[in-house]
Amino acid sequence: MLKNKIDDVLYLVEKPSRYIGDEINSIRKDIRKDLIRFGFCFPDVYEVGMSHLGSHIIYGALNEVEDVYCERVYMPWIDLEQKMRERDIPLFTTETRTDIADLDMLGFTLQYELSYTNILNMMDLSNIPFKSADRTEEHPIIMAGGPCAYNPEPLAEIVDFFSLGEGEEVLVEVMDLYREKKENNWTKDEFLSRLASMDGIYVPKFYAVSYNEDKTIKSFGPVDEQYPKTIQKRIIEDMNKAYYPTHFVVPYTDVVHDRAMVEIFRGCTRGCRFCQAGMIYRPIREKSKEVIVETAQKIIAATGYEELSLTSLSTLDHTDIKDTIIELIKKNTKDVVGVSLPSLRVDDLAVEVLQEIQKIRKTGLTFAPEAGTQRMRDVINKGVAEEDLEKTLSQVFNLGWSRVKLYFMIGLPTETLEDLEGIDTLGNKSTWLYKQVPAENRKGSVAVTLSTACFVPKPFTPFQWFKQNSIEEFREKQFYLKDKIKNKKVKFNYHDAHTSVLEGAFARGDRRLADVIIKAYELGCKFDGWQEHFKYDKWMEAFEACGIDPDFYTRERSFDEILPWDHIDVGVKKEFLIKEYENAVNGVVTEDCRDKCVGCGINIDLIGREC
Numbered sequence: 001m002l003k004n005k006i007d008d009v010l011y012l013v014e015k016p017s018r019y020i021g022d023e024i025n026s027i028r029k030d031i032r033k034d035l036i037r038f039g040f041c042f043p044d045v046y047e048v049g050m051s052h053l054g055s056h057i058i059y060g061a062l063n064e065v066e067d068v069y070c071e072r073v074y075m076p077w078i079d080l081e082q083k084m085r086e087r088d089i090p091l092f093t094t095e096t097r098t099d100i101a102d103l104d105m106l107g108f109t110l111q112y113e114l115s116y117t118n119i120l121n122m123m124d125l126s127n128i129p130f131k132s133a134d135r136t137e138e139h140p141i142i143m144a145g146g147p148c149a150y151n152p153e154p155l156a157e158i159v160d161f162f163s164l165g166e167g168e169e170v171l172v173e174v175m176d177l178y179r180e181k182k183e184n185n186w187t188k189d190e191f192l193s194r195l196a197s198m199d200g201i202y203v204p205k206f207y208a209v210s211y212n213e214d215k216t217i218k219s220f221g222p223v224d225e226q227y228p229k230t231i232q233k234r235i236i237e238d239m240n241k242a243y244y245p246t247h248f249v250v251p252y253t254d255v256v257h258d259r260a261m262v263e264i265f266r267g268c269t270r271g272c273r274f275c276q277a278g279m280i281y282r283p284i285r286e287k288s289k290e291v292i293v294e295t296a297q298k299i300i301a302a303t304g305y306e307e308l309s310l311t312s313l314s315t316l317d318h319t320d321i322k323d324t325i326i327e328l329i330k331k332n333t334k335d336v337v338g339v340s341l342p343s344l345r346v347d348d349l350a351v352e353v354l355q356e357i358q359k360i361r362k363t364g365l366t367f368a369p370e371a372g373t374q375r376m377r378d379v380i381n382k383g384v385a386e387e388d389l390e391k392t393l394s395q396v397f398n399l400g401w402s403r404v405k406l407y408f409m410i411g412l413p414t415e416t417l418e419d420l421e422g423i424d425t426l427g428n429k430s431t432w433l434y435k436q437v438p439a440e441n442r443k444g445s446v447a448v449t450l451s452t453a454c455f456v457p458k459p460f461t462p463f464q465w466f467k468q469n470s471i472e473e474f475r476e477k478q479f480y481l482k483d484k485i486k487n488k489k490v491k492f493n494y495h496d497a498h499t500s501v502l503e504g505a506f507a508r509g510d511r512r513l514a515d516v517i518i519k520a521y522e523l524g525c526k527f528d529g530w531q532e533h534f535k536y537d538k539w540m541e542a543f544e545a546c547g548i549d550p551d552f553y554t555r556e557r558s559f560d561e562i563l564p565w566d567h568i569d570v571g572v573k574k575e576f577l578i579k580e581y582e583n584a585v586n587g588v589v590t591e592d593c594r595d596k597c598v599g600c601g602i603n604i605d606l607i608g609r610e611c
């Protein structure tokens with residue numbers, strides 16, 4: 001019945017292939033059997049969700065379990081949602097068109113703070129109450145994971161439990177416990193209470209918080225000593241043995257990243273002080289060249305993809321990357337499968353690898369110096385020297401590239417006008433370097449894009465205590481640069497400061513923000529990550545209605561203040577982050593710890609061995 005109602009509206013909306021399912025490699029199970037029904041919910045549209053590697057990994061890992069059926073759920077676009085509300089069609093799974101309210105558990109991946117209203121919208125479409133306290137045994141259990149779960153507090157009253165760290169193993173353990181729940185007729189609370197003792201699982205209802213007069217946190221802790229004081233993240237120890245999908249679901253419609261994705265390692269040792277991923281995904285765990293090549297060949301065979309992306313936080317840091325790429329290119333030249341890399345670091349290896357890659361296909365080039373001056377690059381510990389950047393740009397221009405994109409951030413701690421001017425200088429230097437290339441090597445006219453994001457301080461980084469720039473400060477700097485950059489060959493892009501400041505409030509927010517999210521949703525906020533749908537005024541109205549000042553969450557913090565995420569343990573010690581904060585202020589660089597440990601603590605606290 002639901003299937004027919006859905007089919008009746010699909011020809012009335014954009015991109016119906018977002019909703020039809022049955023793609024190559026999508027998984028079918030017999031739902032008449034006694035299965036644990038899990039909905040993997042991506043709080044954005046199909047094209048974005050299908051490009052998210054983590055979704056494919058969890059989808060495959062859970063469906064490897066015979067009596068678990070993991071189905072995908074995406075946020076419907078505006079046009080279909082309108083039809084759904086008009087015709088009372090609830091939100092449905094992609095595989096079997098099942099109302100998500102009929103599933104046992106819903107898992108939301110938290111990739112971006114501004115996706116929170118989409119979570120509410122997906123629940124609302126199936127009449128699932130927003131707050132845990134308002135849901136009964138009849139409603140699915142709501143869980144969440146992903147990078148934003150490292151500060152789970154803004155969603156603590158909405159989500160029943162959070163999975164911290166890598167989900168491949170812990171979610172299977174959660175399914176095992178849920179099977180026991182069904183067999184023993186436990187109530188939801190009995191299940192959650194047992195779950196709260198599982199490593200890597202945080203159940204907010206068993207933790208209480210109190211506040212000081214000045215609104216800072218006074219105390220935070222478990223309501224009963226049977227629950228752990230801190231929740232430690234889970235990691236996959238051996239990436240060569242870990243589950244990894246080879247039969248990726250191949251979408252019928254174009255998606256953001258439409259290519260074969262092979263994850264080659266997790267973690268990063270570069271220690272950039274603004275980068276949350278570089279801290280929360282430690283330690284480094286590599287896959288061997290053999291495993292990477294074998295996985296890649298299996299994925300290409302099962303999907304027919306013509307492009308292969310080697311993914312990680314810093315792909316060229318893999319100890320065997322050059323030989324791996326050479327072998328992949330050798331194996332795939334005849335099928336013209338291109339190899340692409342995420343943003344590149346600036347050094348010789350990058351150029352050597354590019355020479356290999358361009359044998360099949362020349363792709364756009366992106367470098368991320370992040371800051372315009374050496375002083376600021378040292379403050380953020382980016383570890384990129386100006387001369388390295390110049391040398392690499394000359395080399396790639398001589399190899400025939402003429403288009404480069406350079407990524408920067410503005411609003412960084414200790415930033416000066418000189419640092420901003422440095423961004424313009426690098427743009428001019430890039431076009432000048434191109435002119436130095438012998439004419440026979442040049443391919444058309446040079447095009448340099450300077451793309452600037454607004455810096456957002458994130459939990460578990462040395463910068464988690466810094467004040468974030470206000471919207472006015474960001475805009476002043478953006479307009480300053482806009483006036484400054486006069487070079488016709490240089491294009492200047494900048495992000496909207498309003499979304500960045502709101503993102504900043506939720507990134508370092510606490511439980512009191514749950515009501516703000518609900519109020520904002522009720523005022524019509526959703527798809528906040530899409531500029532054309534972002535309603536900043538409604539958000540400010542929601543904050544006001546809840547009597548909360550968003551600036552309270554983007555302000556500077558003292559080292560002794562209790563932070564909303566202090567009960568989460570990622571293995572990196574707070575003392576280490578404070579030391580790195582001080583190194584930043586003093587412009588002191590910390591070396592990459594691949595060569596020599598710099599004492600972040602994860603080897604002692606989390607893995608109990610050398611990294």
Ligand code: SF4
Nearest residue numbers: 593597598600603611
């Ligand atoms: S423990 Fe040492 S080597 Fe390991 S990630 Fe931390 S700083 Fe690097």
